[in-house]
Amino acid sequence: MKKHILIVDDEAEIRDLLAQYLGSAGFRTTTAATPAEAFAALERDAPHLVISDLQLEESDGLAMLEKIRVRLPGVPLILLTGVLFDQQVVANTLSQKVDCYIEKTAPLSRVLAEIKRLTGA
Amino acid sequence: MNAEPARGAVDRTIRRISAFFLVVAAVTVALAVISVRNISGARAASDWVNQTHALIYELDGINLTFQAAEGSLRSYAVTGDAGDLRAAREGLSALAEHVEVARALTRTEPVLAARVEVARALAAQRTEAARTLIAARQAGQAAAAAAILGGEPWLSAGPAIRAEVDTLKEGQMALLAARDTEQYLQAQTTRWTVWAGVALNLLILTGVVWLIRDDHAARARAVQVLEEANRDLEIRVVARTADLAAANATLQTENLERRWAAQALEHQLRYNQFIVDSISDLVFVLTKNRSISRVNPAVVHATGWEPAEIVNRPLGDVIKLTLPAGADPVPRALAEGHDLRDLPALLGDKSGRQHPVLCTLFPLRDGNKVVGGIVIVRRAAGEMGTS
Numbered sequence: 001m002k003k004h005i006l007i008v009d010d011e012a013e014i015r016d017l018l019a020q021y022l023g024s025a026g027f028r029t030t031t032a033a034t035p036a037e038a039f040a041a042l043e044r045d046a047p048h049l050v051i052s053d054l055q056l057e058e059s060d061g062l063a064m065l066e067k068i069r070v071r072l073p074g075v076p077l078i079l080l081t082g083v084l085f086d087q088q089v090v091a092n093t094l095s096q097k098v099d100c101y102i103e104k105t106a107p108l109s110r111v112l113a114e115i116k117r118l119t120g121a
Numbered sequence: 122m123n124a125e126p127a128r129g130a131v132d133r134t135i136r137r138i139s140a141f142f143l144v145v146a147a148v149t150v151a152l153a154v155i156s157v158r159n160i161s162g163a164r165a166a167s168d169w170v171n172q173t174h175a176l177i178y179e180l181d182g183i184n185l186t187f188q189a190a191e192g193s194l195r196s197y198a199v200t201g202d203a204g205d206l207r208a209a210r211e212g213l214s215a216l217a218e219h220v221e222v223a224r225a226l227t228r229t230e231p232v233l234a235a236r237v238e239v240a241r242a243l244a245a246q247r248t249e250a251a252r253t254l255i256a257a258r259q260a261g262q263a264a265a266a267a268a269i270l271g272g273e274p275w276l277s278a279g280p281a282i283r284a285e286v287d288t289l290k291e292g293q294m295a296l297l298a299a300r301d302t303e304q305y306l307q308a309q310t311t312r313w314t315v316w317a318g319v320a321l322n323l324l325i326l327t328g329v330v331w332l333i334r335d336d337h338a339a340r341a342r343a344v345q346v347l348e349e350a351n352r353d354l355e356i357r358v359v360a361r362t363a364d365l366a367a368a369n370a371t372l373q374t375e376n377l378e379r380r381w382a383a384q385a386l387e388h389q390l391r392y393n394q395f396i397v398d399s400i401s402d403l404v405f406v407l408t409k410n411r412s413i414s415r416v417n418p419a420v421v422h423a424t425g426w427e428p429a430e431i432v433n434r435p436l437g438d439v440i441k442l443t444l445p446a447g448a449d450p451v452p453r454a455l456a457e458g459h460d461l462r463d464l465p466a467l468l469g470d471k472s473g474r475q476h477p478v479l480c481t482l483f484p485l486r487d488g489n490k491v492v493g494g495i496v497i498v499r500r501a502a503g504e505m506g507t508s
Contacts, residue, residue: 013384017380017384024374107378
């Protein structure tokens with residue numbers, strides 16, 4: 001059975017690239033542009049993992065992931081962002097709120113490796 | 122496998138089989154010709170044998186009728202009996218008849234005809250002598266008749282005729298024996314010829330069968346080789362297709378990675394642009410020779426210059442340091458790569474007005490190399506925007 005990944009990003013190209021890449025790697029994906037779409041999607045079909053951009057047009061991605069953590073406690077969460085965080089901040093703050101933090105400058109293979117690690121795929 | 126050699130092999134096989142069948146047909150025709158000629162020869166020999174037997178029969182008839190007539194004439198000469206006379210005449214008549222038949226049978230053979238002619242002459246003499254004897258006896262001259270019977274001509278004519286006839290008969294018998302031998306040999310030759318022809322045909326047909334079998338085996342081998350080649354080709358095609366699919370997947374992945382990297386770069390550039398543009402202080406980016414390469418929106422807002430109007434112009438066209446003459450520290454700071462902070466200066470706007478400001482210079486470093494500088498302009502205390 002294919003693992004289901006929920007992708008949340010306000011940029012269509014990012015969503016499409018991730019969906020295409022993960023699809024070719026054997027994952028089933030659902031995409032959402034806003035937190036509202038994301039919550040609707042996870043209500044319809046609970047994902048095995050959620051990967052979200054930090055800066056969404058309507059909301060903050062980190063806040064949305066915190067709500068998802070409350071809703072789906074066991075689901076791994078990945079924060080994907082172009083904002084370069086200080087490593088100390090990542091260690092002290094982000095790592096407690098999400099399972100993994102990946103910069104958008106990282107290659108897709110790194111994203112895939114983290115998803116595989118977190119989903120056990 | 123190439124189809125042309127296979128077709129060539131098939132053509133050769135068909136040519137060979139056709140050649141074999143032509144040989145079989147030739148042998149069969151030759152056998153038929155030989156057989157027909159032998160049959161014709163046998164028929165001619167049969168006619169000759171029949172004629173020879175007829176001649177022998179007539180020769181025997183000559184001997185028998187001669188002896189019968191001879192006996193009847195002797196009896197008549199002694200008794201004068203009319204029955205003996207009639208028998209003698211019938212014998213002589215039959216003798217003449219046999220002689221004539223023998224002449225007819227030997228008409229086409231001069232040697233035999235000559236001998237038969239000799240016998241006929243002797244028989245004619247004896248018939249003439251018999252007439253004389255009968256005439257003498259009918260005249261009542263028994264002594265004269267007896268004298269004729271005891272005379273040399275009469276006594277010698279009989280053996281002469283018999284000898285001639287026997288010679289002829291023995292010759293014919295010898296010819297018959299020779300002809301029998303010849304016929305036997307001819308029949309044997311015919312048998313051998315026919316059987317040899319049959320054997321040759323069987324041999325050729327066996328060769329044709331072998332050739333067809335060989336050709337069939339060659340075709341089977343060719344089909345097998347073709348099938349193996351097809352299997353190998355299919356395996357190679359499958360492997361090649363798998364390689365291409367893997368290469369395509371890799372290519373797609375690499376393409377996605379490139380698009381991802383380009384997007385990330387564009388995102389970072391845009392984000393950095395947002396940061397620079399959001400700064401309220403005036404920011405001038407300089408090249409190493411102090412030309413303006415970029416400004417932020419705060420510069421446009423404060424001076425009225427559009428970026429296109431001041432980019433590539435010397436910094437001195439817009440900002441003039443209010444330092445003692447000959448004391449411009451900027452070239453040295455850019456060359457050595459150190460900061461200059463809060464230098465007093467005048468900022469000129471598009472309308473020509475001058476505004477006192479404080480400038481801070483930060484060299485732009487790429488590793489250990491200074492590639493340009495950033496000038497951040499703050500308005501001096503008490504100065505406001507020019508908008």
